[in-house]
Amino acid sequence: MDSTPTRTQVIAEHKRSGGRIAAVFPVHYSRALFRAFNILPVEVWGGGRTGNAGDAHLQAYTCSVVRGVLSAHLTGMLRDAELYCVPHTCDSLQGLGSLFLDLVDPGRPVIPIYLPRDEGPAAVAFMASELRAIYDRLAELTGSRPSDADLQRAIDRECEADSVLAAMLELQGRLALPARAFYAAARSREYLPAEQFAAAGRRLLETTVRREEPAGVPILLSGIVPEPEEILDQLDAAGASIVADDMACCGRRNYAMSTNSDPFGRMAEQILGGPPDSTRGVAVERRLAHLLSLASARRVRAAVFYEVKFCEPEAFYLPQLRRGLEEAGIKTLALEVDISERPSHQIATRIEALLETLA
Amino acid sequence: MSLANQLRYHLNVSIVGNSVLRLQRWQGEWQMSRPGSWQNAHIAPPVAVAPRLKELISRHYLKGQYAHLGRKVAWVTSGAPVEFLVALGYFVLYPENHAAVCGIRRMSESLCTAAEDAGYSPDLCSYARTDIGSVLTGKTPVGKVPRPDVLVCCTNICQTVLFWYRVLAHHFNVPLIVIDTPFLYTEATERAVAYVKAQLEDAVIVAERVAGRSLGFDKLKQATRYSRQACELWMKIMECGQHRPAPITAFDEFFHMAPIVEMRGEAFTVDYYAALLAELEQRKANNIGAVTVESKRLLWDNLPVWHRVRWLSEMLAERQVALVASTYTNAWGELAHLVDPERPMESAATVYLHPILNRGTGHKLKTMRRMVDDYQADGVILHSDRSCKPYSIGQIGQRNRLADELGAPALLLEADHNDPRAFSNEQVATRLSAFLELLEK
Ligand code: SF4
Numbered sequence: 175m176d177s178t179p180t181r182t183q184v185i186a187e188h189k190r191s192g193g194r195i196a197a198v199f200p201v202h203y204s205r206a207l208f209r210a211f212n213i214l215p216v217e218v219w220g221g222g223r224t225g226n227a228g229d230a231h232l233q234a235y236t237c238s239v240v241r242g243v244l245s246a247h248l249t250g251m252l253r254d255a256e257l258y259c260v261p262h263t264c265d266s267l268q269g270l271g272s273l274f275l276d277l278v279d280p281g282r283p284v285i286p287i288y289l290p291r292d293e294g295p296a297a298v299a300f301m302a303s304e305l306r307a308i309y310d311r312l313a314e315l316t317g318s319r320p321s322d323a324d325l326q327r328a329i330d331r332e333c334e335a336d337s338v339l340a341a342m343l344e345l346q347g348r349l350a351l352p353a354r355a356f357y358a359a360a361r362s363r364e365y366l367p368a369e370q371f372a373a374a375g376r377r378l379l380e381t382t383v384r385r386e387e388p389a390g391v392p393i394l395l396s397g398i399v400p401e402p403e404e405i406l407d408q409l410d411a412a413g414a415s416i417v418a419d420d421m422a423c424c425g426r427r428n429y430a431m432s433t434n435s436d437p438f439g440r441m442a443e444q445i446l447g448g449p450p451d452s453t454r455g456v457a458v459e460r461r462l463a464h465l466l467s468l469a470s471a472r473r474v475r476a477a478v479f480y481e482v483k484f485c486e487p488e489a490f491y492l493p494q495l496r497r498g499l500e501e502a503g504i505k506t507l508a509l510e511v512d513i514s515e516r517p518s519h520q521i522a523t524r525i526e527a528l529l530e531t532l533a
Numbered sequence: 534m535s536l537a538n539q540l541r542y543h544l545n546v547s548i549v550g551n552s553v554l555r556l557q558r559w560q561g562e563w564q565m566s567r568p569g570s571w572q573n574a575h576i577a578p579p580v581a582v583a584p585r586l587k588e589l590i591s592r593h594y595l596k597g598q599y600a601h602l603g604r605k606v607a608w609v610t611s612g613a614p615v616e617f618l619v620a621l622g623y624f625v626l627y628p629e630n631h632a633a634v635c636g637i638r639r640m641s642e643s644l645c646t647a648a649e650d651a652g653y654s655p656d657l658c659s660y661a662r663t664d665i666g667s668v669l670t671g672k673t674p675v676g677k678v679p680r681p682d683v684l685v686c687c688t689n690i691c692q693t694v695l696f697w698y699r700v701l702a703h704h705f706n707v708p709l710i711v712i713d714t715p716f717l718y719t720e721a722t723e724r725a726v727a728y729v730k731a732q733l734e735d736a737v738i739v740a741e742r743v744a745g746r747s748l749g750f751d752k753l754k755q756a757t758r759y760s761r762q763a764c765e766l767w768m769k770i771m772e773c774g775q776h777r778p779a780p781i782t783a784f785d786e787f788f789h790m791a792p793i794v795e796m797r798g799e800a801f802t803v804d805y806y807a808a809l810l811a812e813l814e815q816r817k818a819n820n821i822g823a824v825t826v827e828s829k830r831l832l833w834d835n836l837p838v839w840h841r842v843r844w845l846s847e848m849l850a851e852r853q854v855a856l857v858a859s860t861y862t863n864a865w866g867e868l869a870h871l872v873d874p875e876r877p878m879e880s881a882a883t884v885y886l887h888p889i890l891n892r893g894t895g896h897k898l899k900t901m902r903r904m905v906d907d908y909q910a911d912g913v914i915l916h917s918d919r920s921c922k923p924y925s926i927g928q929i930g931q932r933n934r935l936a937d938e939l940g941a942p943a944l945l946l947e948a949d950h951n952d953p954r955a956f957s958n959e960q961v962a963t964r965l966s967a968f969l970e971l972l973e974k
């Protein structure tokens with residue numbers, strides 16, 4: 175995906191063509207719903223050089239994703255966005271959404287999305303109603319009302335992009351690409367329009383050399399977001415090959431397909447039927463079963479939990495997940511980071527030590 | 534419950550246990566009535582009903598110790614709808630309350646450490662770490678904590694409880710009922726109420742299955758009625774703090790709130806609060822303040838610092854400062870008017886969507902502004918609780934607005950409600966002193 179346009183280019187191009195931009199914060203929402211209104215969702219995961227302006231509103235024990243997102247807003251990095259969308263992912267993002275609505279001027283409309291912590295019929299119905307309410311809000315903001323057929327077409331486009339992402343994840347570790355390049359391609363889903371992502375992803379799959387076996391020790395990478403990207407270089411340098419992804423920004427959004435004839439029901443089923451994710455509050459057992467099945471399918475030898483400090487959704491399940499994987503003969507390593515800081519040498523040393531035990 | 538177990542339960546709880554506890558209460562009352570038994574010059578003697586509170590709490594845990602003889606046990610989050618469980622005859626245990634007891638009795642540090650040794654991050658809520666540590670080690674200051682038959686987790690206080698209860702469900706291998714309450718960024722929608730009601734109906738089915746009996750609608754109405762009465766009384770008790778001098782402080786309320794949290798839906802809770810209210814009215818009439826000389830009045834925001842309640846209360850009282858109200862204790866009274874015993878399920882769906890922790894930062898600011906007015910507070914202490922993000926995020930802006938708009942000095946006090954390692958006596962003393970000096974100017 176060498177020729178993949180940058181975020182800035184995509185945003186500029188979308189605006190030039192008369193579209194709008196929504197800055198969307200982690201993790202789950204419906205891209206199709208925004209696209210049906212010609213709004214391009216561009217995700218903000220708090221990484222990069224956002225500075226620490228957010229500290230004026232958030233205590234130091236708030237995770238670096240949320241602090242980074244707020245800093246990005248306060249320093250004008252999100253100025254291209256005509257609206258913000260804040261999924262109710264955790265207590266900290268709940269707080270951020272509420273800050274924007276009540277205490278910190280967002281300078282644009284803010285749309286929170288509540289994510290049911292269940293998957294039964296009542297939860298799907300509520301999620302669908304939540305998406306319908308957002309539809310009304312977007313209709314009010316844009317003055318347009320896409321039809322059900324428009325919505326279904328937008329969903330189809332996202333499904334197509336999701337299936338390309340799924341194919342990329344399936345081949346992860348066997349595509350002859352550095353980890354950083356693989357994630358740059360996979361994570362371009364965070365800002366590219368679905369059709370562009372699908373085309374670029376297909377090109378990548380066609381043109382990248384495939385190995386029979388991964389070049390390094392096959393590992394599973396779990397966590398919220400692989401930021402800063404140096405972590406990926408460190409894994410490569412230590413001789414690891416990421417063959418299975420369980421990141422919230424990537425593999426945990428490998429959404430289920432749904433054929434529901436009601437577009438809102440369809441979007442709701444897709445989100446709630448996605449891979450087990452701690453931020454959706456699924457049971458520990460399901461998280462573990464998912465990781466074990468990924469690990470067994472990709473012959474994983476070690477799992478690296480790359481966690482954001484102060485991230486409660488992730489931290490609660492860590493002991494059980496690690497124990498379950500270790501019992502299955504898979505070594506585990508838990509790393510905790512502030513994504514606004516460069517990974518320390520200590521992290522590199524710990525990764526090397528893990529891989530040495532597997533050599 | 535088999536007949537033999539029924540007899541054993543009644544012998545241990547109703548006869549022997551109750552008699553011993555009653556005796557202890559009388560002893561406490563007698564000791565309190567002796568002249569010179571109270572030594573603190575800055576704080577008024579405790580209310581006469583205080584030994585009764587101790588008796589209530591001890592009896593509650595005693596019932597828990599013998600619950601295995603036939604009562605089903607539910608562990609529930611503090612904001613969970615409990616009336617249907619009470620009506621089904623469950624013994625209801627609140628791990629958060631138990632964790633607070635561990636904090637007060639100085640056990641939380643070792644229990645948090647035990648959880649951390651098992652791999653739980655020290656950044657997790659210290660209630661959860663205390664509870665998990667207690668589950669893993671079996672250590673508790675209350676004798677014995679009964680194993681749950683069912684877990685009930687309501688997300689109206691935070692998402693943290695969901696992960697915590699998932700961990701408990703995995704450990705105990707028992708059913709977990711989740712009542713998911715959409716966060717109210719603004720107002721509750723009808724669809725949110727309908728969603729919660731649908732889950733409550735499902736919850737009843739699971740609870741009935743575990744209990745092996747059906748829910749009697751009259752019993753549910755009765756439990757709901759007691760809940761409402763207790764919440765109303767609790768609100769009136771807190772409103773006594775509006776009087777000058779305040780006959781009760783938030784520090785006292787932190788202890789007196791135990792029944793409203795863990796014994797809602799019970800007749801004895803209503804009786805207890807009626808007695809406490811009567812005594813406070815008497816104190817008001819006689820102008821007896823909880824702080825002997827009350828010069829300044831403060832509002833507290835967020836959870837108590839359980840392991841330092843006494844230290845903080847003495848420090849403030851020495852400076853003639855009364856903590857006249859708290860947003861935390863207020864949360865258990867302010868929704869009383871929404872409880873409708875004639876429509877228990879419908880009203881539960883509405884009530885349990887509205888706790889302050891399920892509402893936005895703007896709502897909390899509004900609540901604080903109103904409380905500063907109602908209680909004529911001279912300033913606010915916002916406990917920035919590193920363990921409780923849902924309560925703490927937003928406090929920086931809230932503090933600034935309170936100071937700018939109301940001219941009410943407001944202090945952000947960094948601590949942790951149940952982990953003493955995140956508390957420095959020296960630092961807190963210095964910051965509080967500087968704040969009180971500002972207040973005195
Ligand atoms: S890193 Fe964790 S705590 Fe932070 S926003 Fe993401 S899910 Fe929430």
Ligand code: SF4
Pocket residue numbers: 629658659660661690691692693694836890920921922923924
């Ligand atoms: S203290 Fe806060 S984070 Fe912990 S259980 Fe209570 S509401 Fe949740």
